[in-house]
Amino acid sequence: MTAVGAAAEIDTYVLGMPAPDSPVVLPEWISPGNTHPNSRYQDAIWSMAPLIDNPGTGLVKLHWKNCPEPLRDQVKLATWTMINGQLRPTYLQTRGVQARSRSGGTDLLATCLEWMRLARWLHERQITTLGACTEAEWRAYAGERLHRVSRDTAAIICVRLANLWAFDQLSARPTGITRPPWETQGVDEFLPAAGTAGGGENTTEPLDPLVLGPLLIWAIRLVDDFADDILAAWAERSRLIAVAAATKAAPAGWAAMEEWLLPMVRAGHPLPANSEKREIQVATTYIAALTGSNRGQVSRFVKQHGLAEIAASRPGPCPLRVPVTGKINGKPWREHVDFNEAADLMRHLGTAATIILLYLTGMRPQEVQGLRSGCCPGPDPEAATDGTEGRHLIHSHHYKNVTDDDGNHISAGEVRQVPWVAITPVVHAIRVLERMVPEGELLLSTAHHEFRSRHGHAGALKKSTLTLRIESFVNWANREAETQDLSDQIIPEDPHGAIGLGRFRRSLAWHIARRPGGLVALAIQYGHMRTVLDARTSSGYGARSRRGIHAILDVETALAAADTAARLRDRVAAGEKVSGPAARRALTAAAHTPRFEGRIVPRTFARKASAILARDGIVLYDNPDALLICAFKHDNALCEPEPGATAPRQYDCRPGCGNTVRTDTHARLLRERADELDQLAAHAPGPVSKRLRANANRLRGIADNHHSTAHRAEALA
Template sequence: MTAVGAAAEIDTYMLAMPSPDSPVVLPQWISRGNTHPNSRYQDPIWSMAPLIDNPGTGLVKLHWKNCPGPLLDQVKLAAWTMINGQLRPTYLQTRGVQARSRSGGTDMLATCHEWMRLARWLHERQITSLAACAETEWRAYANERLSQVSRDTAAIICVRLANLWAFDQLSARPSGIARPPWEAEGVDDFLPAVGTAGGGENATEPLDPRVLGPLLIWAIRFIDDFADDILAAWAERRRMVAVAAAAKAAPAGWAALEEWLLPMARAGHPLPANSGKSEIQVATTYIAALTGSNRGQVSRFVKQYGLAEIAAERPGPCPLRVPVTGRINGEPWREHVDFNEAAELMKHLGTAATIILLYLTGMRPQEVQGLRSGCCPDPAPTADGTDGRRLIHSHHYKNVTDDDGNHISAGEVRQVPWVAITPVVHAIRVLERMVPEGELLLSTAHHEFHSRHGHAGALKKHTLTLRIESFVNWVNREAGVQGLSDQTIPEDPQGAIGLGRFRRSLAWHIARRPGGLIALAIQYGHMRTVLDARTSSSYGARGRGGIHAILDVETALAAADTAARLRDRVAAGENVSGPAARRALTAAAHTPRFEGRIVPRTFARKASTFLARDGIVLYDNPDAFLICAFKHDNALCEPEPGATAPRQYDCRPGCGNTVRTDTHAHQLRERADELDQFAAHAPGPVSKRLHANASRLRETADTHDATAHSAEALT
């Protein structure tokens, strides 16, 4: 036995030297259900797929052509050691609770890319060995590399570069690269200055309500109104494609073309056509299926009678013979679904369901990508005969590790399911009609309607982002056709509609739009109720993790903004009324003002503590024209036990938490004027109710004027 072999037996963290034919990923690191091909050590491209079990993660590859030749063998051995080895516990114990002995396949790929970037930097300076990367080189490289990125990214890069040194020591042939200086001195002095923007969900901008409102309206319209038509049209299209493919050339087929297609052309009618890659073409498959002809026969018939030129001049539709049941404003949304648009509509139908799941559950995108058919079973009736809550059983993937602290790519079943509101259930049921039983709801194999590439797993983040953009474009075109210019989706001021923005937007709208200004007021209220309960049916999280942390952050920021506005109003001379006025002024005086939108990771815990201060947290309720100085025992909205926020959608007159300013009184009168204007054009009974509501609003404003006091008088 060689000395190296003996060392490997004694030290379980050291690996034996791989041979050219050694697998890139050793068998013990490949899960039982992973069947992706494994690469060999000598291959110029290494597949990371054997390490990837998350259906939402792309099957990435490592290309060694990007590593300079003189340093290739050294970096390659370190990479193989990282893929198949584990960092020592003694190394990890000083690196924080999030340190892992093994990371996931995509993180390993990113780490290797960082090592190759270093190798290219060394090669440019004619350094041909990692052993020559000493302290001087480390400092020079860190100074250049870390100045180009944010502070958070720089910290990650430092960890990845330090891992090159750590895994090098575990390889069978260490290169001898020096320990990075930040390992001994601490990383802080090597990072960019504090204040550079960090990542994370709390730093993600929510979607603008003007964007999210019509986007959600159209997504729900697709699911509730269009889905049956689209699914029926797709089934008919597939049937017609199969019929055309199976038809054999026969005299009867040619006769059918002479009887149906030729008279149509001679009479000057449009011919069934579709748009090819560069030109309009006769719809061969559609015509073949309708006439029972062979597609080759159709092509020969078109050529013989010169029908291609006629179709180019007079392209006609290809209506599918399925009834249209969907409605927009009481009218059918289509005279018919076209053969050529069925695939596109199926794509948009899946996208609409995805939008609903991303926004109305609070799931992270990867959890949505991991949902399978059957994840939301119908509940059994309760003792009183009513249906119980519908729950979504899903996998989560973030920070999932085994008992040894190694990353688990397949994730694990979430211990506490998500609560599914009605639009979410409808979206899941539609997706279940699009994929086989037990399959991923967003399975790539069943959501590629124009082609079959055989990609594994679920639709990936980039594809879903592009599909949402395509959905928005379709909606805006359709809104123009339908005369619904008020329902177009504008561009978001903060940029593209990324998948991560839906989760933050959910928290933003629950915290800041309690009446549901964009849609689904009742559902928003229900979701707030469930979120505040945080009991065994906690909404999508274990303990206070998951969506709770984001909701706490957004609610705390909203409460701080409310306090700041109250301070500004009283400073400008406005009076304050309401049973909680004095308490609200005290709370506003002691609530910090948040300047800017950079929210550190530690803020979630602080936000939770902030919201737990019963009686001195201020909640704006623009629909009720008041501020709620929420004190649980005073609340008439009947919050759940332990709730730290009111049911703002159920705000009631006479509550002991009410606070109003002169601005609220002005808004009450403006709203009353609007109702009177509506009443002037409404039928008798409706007009009477609108006038009565306007009178109540004016009475509330008058009560404020009669009872309001200045801040000085109240404090």
């Protein structure tokens, strides 16, 4: 690189002019462990990989062919300055707490792509220099560009475009581009109307319960019941491939094929075949390994005896000689695992473990992608209390908003100070993934999760790949459900679209907030879990700081409380009576709780949700198991909530609690449940029948008490 000019000696934020062979990323910005090749300034493609240390992030590139040639050198210099320079503190102090002097590789790419878009717009209007982009051009461009996107996205675009002006000031050869008008006049008038949907976790739709239930059933089934079979089959497949590759041609191999294959042909039996390619072919590798032949020998034998046509018309299986131990409803799930399906089953096994981690930990997808073998050691016996077994803890990296002392983004993230607490299915999923990768390797390492081909990609499986694999897993599970006659475990299409990675975290919050006690995944029929969670504190579950998952929980819990209040208002308006010691308080709360229309909520709602839940005594929680509403007031609660908790332990709802509220609908449902118990009692053995009838009578007594004590809302006003 050329010597820094006089301007840089005066202003340390101004960079010198790069030479054609200057590195795109200067050495001081590359972490010691990053070994990705660095591009040169003169290259037509710039790699951002030297700036990317997050294993879940793709190694993105900049293609300068997408920038108009007359403006290319100007945008290129501004981009190099952005990659290697830092914004002045005087500029950052007016940008808010989220402003950074430098960004990460993917954000730098997104910013440069926005600059290229502007350059193409200018080029279409015969403007050949950024210096000719005046306030008039800025306004015209903003009018066309920003009206097509959400308000949040438009605000981000404005920041990126303003950075073009800011970094131009730090360039060795400034273009003199005009400062965007929203920098001096305020950005509001340039943004779309308020209320336009934005992004963020809280705007993500949770997965439909009818989708999530069977999805998690199949994921846990693969990990707990089928993993041993799949891993053994994969090891045997790998052994056979190695044997076939190492065997040299010999007469004994030819004789073995004559002894094994020709009788199959004469008897009209199917021949071992595979359909991995477009057309069905003889399973050359499989036959070579089993007969002690060379692959070339098998090919010549097939050609000599015309076996290709026979295999195409009579394709047969390629069973692996490993025992099948997994069962469904007491029966083996396979007679054998086939040589040709072992790779797909390994892929589905990795996907199943990923689904469990995404849903049952509360981690963001990038945290799951960053987990390594050994991240969840066995519990420390000395940490156990009262003779109970200690907890499994997951030690992970987190990446969102991780910065150094200067406020610069750290791509590699940092170790989370407070580890996650892992429940049993999560531990099982991690143990399975640890059997799929070497010690210390990423649990979702791309190099070890490509089972049909080796591309040598770095890092963990990326978001797009995992999304496709989840879709493939759903298709496989549904085919398996049909084969196994498990129609009740078919995974339906989600009404809100594809099963994206971010939706699992939001779905976890939905179930904790909407299911009594936060029973995970519909109180799973599969029988592996009966995990009970406190709706507010998630005690012992994904425990960490109050930010992150708890913010999402607050949002979902507040939405659930608003729905409960709305239903109570509707029932009272329809003439239903209300009973219970907290009836008057509940009616007051319902009257003052706003109705929430729709599912999309802004990012700022998390803070508001926390404030809503902190209103002790006037937040309403539905409890469909106990058939009541809890107008939660901490001091009245008999469920013994944790100190400071703002929600009840709905799984521990107790009679006589001062927070109880019931409506006529609850009383009707109590009687319906009592009738169901009576029907069960009629077909149950004596002692069981007696208990069922006693429970039914108890429920009718609660309904009778409601009818004798209930009042209309006007009487309680």
